[in-house]
Amino acid sequence: MRWFSSNTNKIMLLLPTLLIYLTYIMMPIVIATYYSFTSFSGIGKPKYVGLANFQRLFDDPIFMIALKNTFIVLLVTLLLLIPGSFLLSLLLNKKIKGVGSLRAINYSPSIIAPIMVGLIWVFILDPQIGLINTLLERIGLGRLAFEWIGGDTLTPFSVAIIQSWQSLGYIATIFLAGLTLIPSELYEAAEMDGASKFKQLINITIPLLNETFKLNIILVITLCFKIFETVLQLTNGGPNHLSDVLVTYMYSTTFIAGEYGYGMAIAVASLIATIVFSGAFLGFYSLGRRLYNKEGV
Numbered sequence: 001m002r003w004f005s006s007n008t009n010k011i012m013l014l015l016p017t018l019l020i021y022l023t024y025i026m027m028p029i030v031i032a033t034y035y036s037f038t039s040f041s042g043i044g045k046p047k048y049v050g051l052a053n054f055q056r057l058f059d060d061p062i063f064m065i066a067l068k069n070t071f072i073v074l075l076v077t078l079l080l081l082i083p084g085s086f087l088l089s090l091l092l093n094k095k096i097k098g099v100g101s102l103r104a105i106n107y108s109p110s111i112i113a114p115i116m117v118g119l120i121w122v123f124i125l126d127p128q129i130g131l132i133n134t135l136l137e138r139i140g141l142g143r144l145a146f147e148w149i150g151g152d153t154l155t156p157f158s159v160a161i162i163q164s165w166q167s168l169g170y171i172a173t174i175f176l177a178g179l180t181l182i183p184s185e186l187y188e189a190a191e192m193d194g195a196s197k198f199k200q201l202i203n204i205t206i207p208l209l210n211e212t213f214k215l216n217i218i219l220v221i222t223l224c225f226k227i228f229e230t231v232l233q234l235t236n237g238g239p240n241h242l243s244d245v246l247v248t249y250m251y252s253t254t255f256i257a258g259e260y261g262y263g264m265a266i267a268v269a270s271l272i273a274t275i276v277f278s279g280a281f282l283g284f285y286s287l288g289r290r291l292y293n294k295e296g297v
Helices: 007-036 052-059 061-092 099-111 114-125 131-138 155-180 184-192 197-208 210-225 229-234 246-256 260-295
Strands: none
Touching: 007 260, 052 260, 061 099, 061 155, 061 210, 061 246, 061 260, 099 155, 114 131, 114 155, 114 229, 155 210, 155 229, 184 197, 197 210, 210 260, 229 246, 246 260
């Protein structure tokens, strides 16, 4: 046991994971960053152009549309997914008959491939053949049949709903894991003091799940900034890139338009936006916690 606990052997045990991380995570980031400073079509020798690709981003209207759509997806998903998954976890945490089956059913959308999720929702949201508009037409509410996907307005909102649906069970499972770690004695003591279920939720459950909330919000941020297959299947960024998000625009620029250097600049910008957004959230979260503790609420 003494041999096993030595620092050298700890490093040796971590080395395979570190090598995998460096090879499949850090190295692609470094390579993408390098090509983002070049003009490169994927064939031949890349030409160094400095910050030209990044300067082009600010003058690119399609990039701005993709950035706006990504932020819409992120905001709507946060508003739907975090409260929804938390409430679902509270339900699944109750000792009721068949709760194990309910947990499995709620988690099942998370294991479906995103490309299949997109295909399923095409048959629900498509303006021409989709289930929603067809039903609205049949019951005489055709005026409510909108372009849920493929138009110039509603697609990012639809993508956010689909993302929330697919991730609901996954995020709820993390909340559920946090709920199981809260000692039951705290609730028993609160009940003896006459605290209602709502007061227990506000004063015990939510404060003790602070770190779980933080983890889930960071997960949602990263999930939204890397949405790709669902949008590709729903609209392929159309019409005229109006429903593109950052990753789909990067894909079309790199592999369809053949502008590898500019595509990598979009990828790096997406990475930076993810880091900045996550960092800003963590900063505000820490500030809020300090103010909360200082006031002694």
